[in-house]
Amino acid sequence: MTDSDILRLITESPPKGHRALFDEYYNYVCAIAARVLRDIGSPEDIDECVIDVFSDVILRLDPDRPESLKAYIGSAAKNKAISRRRSLLAKSGRRLDMDEQGFAAIPSGENIAGNAENKAVSELLMKEIAALGEPDSTIIIQRYFYSRKSAEISSIVGISPAAVRLRCSRALKKLRNALKGEIL
Amino acid sequence: MKNRKDIIDLIQNTDEEVFDKLVKDYPQSDKKKADRLFRQIERRVDNDGLNADAAEVSGVERYRPQFFRRAVSIAACAAVVAAGAGTAYTLRKNAPSAEKSPATEITEEAPSDMAASAVTVPETIDKGYIINLCSNARSNYSALSISYTNDNSTDHPSDHIYTGTLQIDNTADTFWAQEDVDILWKGSSTKKYSGFFFACGNNKVFRIAEDEEKYRVDNNYPGPDSMFYRPEKWVSDWLSPVENWDIGDKLTYIGRDCIAIHGKRRIDNYDISFTAFIDTETGIPLHFSQKGQYTNLFEVNSITYNDNSGFMTKSEFKEFLKNYEPAEDGYDLSFLDESSDAPEEISQEWLYERCRNVENNFTRCFMKTDENGLIVEKATDNQKGVKYYTTENSGRIEYVFGGKRISVFTETKEVIENPVENMKSIRYDGFLDDLSKWSVIGRERYLGRDCAVVRISGEASDTQRYIDLETGITLRIGVYDAEGIDYTVETLNIYFNDPTMIYDPVDMIYMIEQGGYTVEDGLDLNFLRGNTTTATTTTAETTTETAATTEPSDEQSSDIFAMLDALNYHAISCDGLPTHKLTAPSGTYYALHLGETAADSYVWRRPSLIADADNEAPLTEEVFSAIRENWNSLDIVKLNYKD
Structure with missing residues (x-):
């Protein structure tokens, strides 16, 4: 709409x-x-x-x-x-x-364009998050982008809060390994 | 990228393009939550329109608040007025309510968005919601601080204008009031007195007049019977029968969302009309206006919920009393002792044992918790062998009595039996079993209770618990992952030794029978009619503060039950609601409607004494008086209209 x-x-x-x-x-x-x-x-x-x-x-x-x-x-x-x-x-x-x-300012595309390297890492990270597959990509985004609690995420992805926490922790580890060597 | 923090930073601080992509690709898919938020938005938008109306209303009708003092005795006032030499300075200096919570401060600290409780207010408020809310008002907050004005014109030979503050600490079960009273003798002089009152649980009220050097027990002071401390009184007096009042507009009053109600009642053969503004989240009446032969205007000027900092504790009050002499010898002050057998250094072994035996460390306990947004009520009455557990909006009550468990589905109107084992309740669930995984990291007060703070390590997260040292009950849980707190369980209210907070078996049977529930084939609910006073008792010695729970005298009780049985019963005709219940040792159940006088009081008896019909009988003056006179020795319980 x-x-x-x-x-x-x-x-x-x-x-x-x-x-x-x-x-x-x-x-x-x-x-x-x-x-x-x-x-x-x-x-x-x-x-x-x-x-x-x-x-x-x-x-x-x-x-x-x-x-x-x-x-x-x-x-x-x-x-x-x-x-x-x-x-x-x-x-x-x-x-x-x-x-x-200035906390709330979302960096504009223009500003980011000045830092092509940073932008490239950001895009790579998003790609890796997508590659985690479900429910891990949703867990990571809901947890860190939307700041939702494990209990809330559990109702979205249909697993227990404890399992959400565990998967979240493992998914972060995977992302870290996948992005090893990339510079922020 | 070195560590997980870099990754999290990148997710949380993306550029605009990636931000938009994430919003688009990963929507918040919890539709239920979105719907809930939207309903709140609609309500907020609607209320903003109504607020203007409410402001206009309050501008036209300059109500003075009142009705806290339903029946102040002249004797009490006169006694306080008969004052001696002044000790005002000492009293003011020591009174926490007067010094630490001036009205101006409270006003500033009582914004409209202050969460008083986790009650979910429905979009459409009906009478059932209001009755239930008011009946259980005390469970909707842990602490309450009010400043009020009460302009009371009754048939007394004087008019009374009270101003004061009132503090109720539900977790410590204490009540503190400070009042200044102008007594306007009709057409003549004005007299004033100031007084301080302190009560704890069912114990008597201690009163200290500001200009008196003695303290005394005051049985006439209505404070602990006020609508705030005993909200069921408000419901039975003013909201029953339900036909006598109507729901008015929603409005905002002193920053709180309220619903207006307008009604009529009859007092001493006079027609009285009233209007009340009820806090829709807590059930506290913030404004009350009574018109007719007896006028009464009560206004809460400011209100603060759930902050008991600065309240006088029992032990502080005991110290405070040392400034005065008792008016009579022999006052028992032992109930003011905050005894604890917890050692100074809490060892793992000691705490483990306390928690493992948690169920035996109290006589009665009711607690309401917020489990990450889910409101849970659980209660245990070891004296009666009762346990129950229910979650808000679940439509399900789990109930144990006499070693049997039933599940009551309030929406589908079904009752089934389930195994007693594994029912959630106040119990130990093994969280301290592995001694190598946890340690005591501190000792703090939580909800006014002395607690050990325990940290338990787990694979993906750590857990921190606040454990009540007296009982071993966990009052707060926080689950922490690498980014901070992730999940919390917080006790909102906890009561010990208040039987009115716990469903009786007869409450359950009454609800099931009156509600037209379908009972599972083969399930005989007669076990709920068992003798509640001789039910399974598993209570061990407890160090919990013990309210004065007087067991009924067998002789007096049997006389009254015999008198009730001898009344003139006929087929049911009255459409009023019972206000109280009384259960005989035989299991016979008496639902009572207790009005101001015998003339408007009734009893409904179960089982019925009339074949094929429910029965009722008007109370005679003799029975009415006998009940009133033996009130404290009878196990009379106010009906809560839970369902």
């Missing part, structure tokens, strides 16, 4: 439109929230952030002003996640330094 389809649906039938918006961008928002909060927040913080983002977007989005929904939602997600991160940092007594301010 395209952005304009979603915006039209929001105008014609808001509940359906909101669900379509959520379905289309849920993964994207989850990934951004996880990226910003994974080292300081719990999975519940990430979920809460996702709820905040969509609630805010639904309440504020003007469907008569078509724009790039991805950019709009991406920006809302980053802002919400940073705000929650600040709050969590404050609670934990840690200070928000300059590095923290």
